[in-house]
Amino acid sequence: MFSLFSGMAFLAGSCLLLKLATLCWRRSHLPPGPFPFPLLGNLWQLNFQLHPNMLFQLAQTHGSVFTVWLGSTPIVVLSGFRAVKEALVSNSEQFSGRPLTPFFRDLFGEKGVICSNGLTWRQQRRFCLTTLRELGLGKQALEVQLQHEAAELAKVFLQEEGRAFDPQIPIIRSTTRVIGTLVFGHHFLSEEPIFLELIQAINLGLAFASTIWRRLYDMFPWALRHLSGPHQKIFQYHEAVRGFIRHEIIRHKLRTAEAPKDFINCYLSQITKAIDDPVSTFSEENLIQVVIDLFLGGTDTTATTLHWALIYLVHHRAIQERVQQELDEMLGAAQTICYEDRERLPYTRAVLHEVQRLSSVVAVGAVRQCVTSTWMHGYYVPKGTIILPNLASVLYDPECWESPHQFNPGHFLDKDGNFVANEAFLPFSAGHRVCPGEQLARMELFLMFATLLRTFQFQLPEGSQDLGLEYVFGGTLQPQPQKICAVLRQSSLSPREP
Secondary structure (H helix, E strand, O other): OHHHHHHHHHHHHHHHHHHHHHHHHHHOOOOOOOOOEOOOEOOOOOOOOOOHHHHHHHHHHHOOEEEEEEOOEEEEEEOOHHHHHHHHHHOOOOOOEOOOOHHHHHHOOOOOOOOOOHHHHHHHHHHHHHHHHHOOOOOHHHHHHHHHHHHHHHHHHHOOOOOEEOOHHHHHHHHHHHHHHHHHOOOOOOOOHHHHHHHHHHHHHHHHOOOHHHHHHHHOHHHHOOOOOHHHHHHHHHHHHHHHHHHHHHHHHOOOOOOOOOHHHHHHHHHHHOOOOOOOOOOHHHHHHHHHHHHHHHOHHHHHHHHHHHHHHHHOHHHHHHHHHHHHHHHOOOOOOOHHHHHHOHHHHHHHHHHHHHHOOOOOOOOEEOOOOEEEOOEEEOOOOEEEEOHHHHHOOOOOOOOOOOOOHHHHEOOOOOEOOOOOOOOOOOHHHOOOOHHHHHHHHHHHHHHHHHHEEEEOOOOOOOOOOOEEEOOOEEEOOOOEEEEEOOOOOOOOOO
16 A cells, blocks of 8 residues: 555656646746746736736736746736837737637637637638728718717716716617627617627626636636536527527528618628638628627727726816817817817817726737747747737836826827827737727717717716726726716707717
């Protein structure tokens, strides 16, 4: 018995030494970073999260390019504008891949835009960009729709009659309806069960992505697939949403040729056109995933940014008043706000950009994968290496921003008050994987923000001292649940329809 125990102990010790030796050898071929433990890597030190604050601290110790280990998987983290620009802009093609973890493989498969690679990604992304332009990006039809949704959101705020309320729910419903109309060709009613289920699926999915359960699933997928937990609820909601999209596809196939044009119509037409193409990736399964990708990328991030905008302007009353003064002087009382008006509203535009910069709602951003071996920032990066461009570190880079941790619209204004762009402004990422809905998000944010600020004075509820500016860490950096008051301005008669 003693000999058997000694043999097992020797075998276990030998395996551990072998793992440590392998780990040390792999570390020597990657940028520096904290020493990882076998099996867990750096997950324990990271509290099982890729939290931006922890990554900032590691960058102070290990430099702008360093390695952390999620279990046995190394992640090369890029911190600061220069490192991120070198990877995403200067070497965009080399870092255009997307690694597929077990959780996302089981949830999405290698379909759609967000989680696909190679030919599938190129065809689906190109089609999305082209079709979104055809459906109205930068055109009057879409602008009218966004103006209408902005007016509807203002009406919802007006119903509160100046009472304290949490604006998060009406804002997320508004941004979801925008994508819904673009994709399905019809307007969701806020009380529709599938509409509420869709919002819940988006919220749960994004929040789950940063939890310990997600990390455990990626480490032990063979076990978690069969165990209960919050991940099973994600799969249930996802399947319900897929079922709804399948129903919409069937409904679209039965529509007449004169029916309004929407994304699903365009995609079904593309499937027919490419039916004889042997390398076509256009299929109904890819269509379902592309639609899910559009909702994931185009609802919560926009809604969260707009939510932060209201909170920041309640906190900075003088800035809010200056925005409203500019809107009143440049647009007048009865004029409908148009997207081109941003050129006449440099301060309003600067404030909205500063909201996007300081809130950094996508936190550290999405991982990339090196598709060809290359050199970057003095380090050799082998093919297949997973890269994490820390976008928050770019938006807070002290080399690029005068006061990176303060709300300062002057970051986007010259000495004469004109709007100026900053190349370190990367809330939508950059390069080959830049957000395909960037233009839609810019239009939506501007029209909703300007409409709300011209209509209401946003202020603290009676008896409140201040709002909390600390974020809730999840799939996006959310404001804390809290209430504000939207008081109708004297110069505003009512929300204006286009």
